[in-house]
Amino acid sequence: MTSKKSNSKSTSTKSRGKSAHSVRFRWLRWLFILCFLLLCTVAVGLWSAQKALVSPLVLPVDGMRIDVENGSNLSTILYRLEEQGVLPSRLWARIYARIKRQSSIHPGEYMVPAGSNAMDLVGRLHRGDVTRYRITIVEGWTFEQALTQIRNGRKVKPTDAAASVAVAAASLGIEGNPEGRIFPDTYVYRSGATDMDLLREAFERMAAVLQREWEDRAEGLPYESPYEALIMASIVEKETGVPSERDEIAGVFVRRLGKGMRLQTDPTVIYGLGDKYDGNLRRADLRTATPYNTYVINGMPPTPIALPGREAIWAALHPKEGGSLYFVAKGDGSHHFSSSLDEHNRAVREFQLKRRSDYRSRPADTNPTN
Structure with a gap:
């Protein structure tokens, strides 16, 4: 009797062992399949991301100008470009910007050349590589001539504060005739700069130059x-x-x-x-x-x-x-x-x-x- 019971217990133990081994095998097999599928998904995702980030944007042969208004954020710009068919995927561009910590952008006018991709675009917006314009105020001009030149500058935004010589002088805090009070030079500015922005820069430049030269007289x-x-x-x-x-x-x-x-x-x-x-x-x-x-x-x-x-x-x-x-x-x-x-x-x-x-x-x- 003892011998039979012992054999029965041994057989039962072996059976449970085989069953547990079979369960572990099945779990390992499913785990392997899941890992394989996950790796495939990641691979497909990475391939899609690379394609979306590296592929050239759909741009005209001479490039495209993008206006970024004050208060705009990267998501808004990317959404607009995706809607226009310029950007393949705003999702991957946003993820890339977050990873590279380039989500902050600068307002202004950007020239995006043909051949640029989403990474180029994000970097350009983050660095503030805006289109810059130049305006030259010539030595010997009058204040009125300089004001006209500034207000007629390309992409310069006119304001009521510089509507005339007298008004501009008052806006600068000058009493009376402002003749000679702004510095003749070439000024570089971004799209959307106001006439008063440039006028004040020239005014402050003249004050600084005159003071330095006066001290060395x-x-x-x-x-x-x-x-x-x-x-x-x-x-x-x-x-x-x-x-x-x-x-x-x-x-x-x-x-x-x-x-x-x-x-x-x-x-x-x-x-x-x-x-x-x-x-x-x-x-x-x-x-x-x-x-x-x-x-x-x-x-x-x-x-x-x-x-x-x-x-x-x-x-x-x-x-x-x-x-x-x-x-x-x-x-x-x-x-x-x-x-x-x-x-x-x-x-x-x-x-x-x-x-x-x-x-x-x-x-x-x-x-x-x-």
Whole structure:
């Protein structure tokens, strides 16, 4: 009896062992199948992701411009491009952006060249690689000319704050005539920049440049403030045809001020005439009293007469030493400088009273208008 019971228990134990082994085998088989399917799914997903991210966007041959407004987010832009058929899948582009931590984007106008893919697009939006435009304000222009240039700039947004010279001056916090108060230079900006954005940048640039140059000025100058130096710089800018003569012309005017002589410079007269100036400066104009007629007034005019560049400002603050008190245009853009009135009158007879047909007061390519 004992032997039979023992054999029965042994058989039962073996049976349960086989059954448990069979169950484990089946679980392992299903687990393997599930893992295989999961790997296949992942592989297909990765393949789809790679295809969606690497494949070129559907763009015209010359690329495509994308406008990103203030407040827009990446999801909005991707959805719009997917709806337009440009982007294969916004899902994978969003996942890629999250993984690369490039979900934040910058507003502006973007030029996406043909051949770009979703990764290129996300990176471009995140870096803020917006299309940039340039606008040039030329030395010697008036504030009004510069304002017109800015407001007509490509993709510049006009505002009521810069609707006129007077309004723009008030917006900048300038009392009275703003002439000469913005810096002539080439400015780079993004699409959507306002006219006041550019105007304020030019205004602040001029203030910074003038202050730096004022701190490094020569000794013994007849200016009581940086603004007076700016007035002189504007006159030098308008009188100079050859850049190398700026400091010499400034020297003439500084010495005339020191001797109590009138500046007697035509550009100030022309500025004072305003719209009355028709391109021909007459003797009667030189006798017409205006705050800017330096043939009539003593000292300098009340404001600058143009936008001086850095070189003209430097020249006004570092005038060339010497004895010349007069100069006259020679007709090739340069000037003849004289220390005495007799010498000056002889130069006037030589260069002004016998003008050639090719006479000009400035070199032909000086101060382009664009």
